[in-house]
Amino acid sequence: YEAFIAIIIWAIVVALTRYVSLGTILGALAVPVMTIIFHNEIHYLLFSFLGAAFVIYKHHSNISRLLKGNERKIGKD
DSSP states (O other): OHHHHHHHHHHHHHHHHOOHHHHHHHHHHHHHHHHHHHTOOHHHHHHHHHHHHHHHHHTHHHHHHHHHTOOOOTTOO
């Protein structure tokens, strides 16, 4: 369920904002939340939080550009 919901969130965010990085970050953040809702088992929670943290860490430059308003959108050069 978590991955499916994350993909839906990603698609909606990208469709509305045209920021792939924002969709990826929000989709990754949704996974631990959905894990709490659907599983609530410590090993699933740990794995989902570590995965979300890794995605956010890898997107730190994108987050900086998003906050500055400099992130590129799909279809824009």
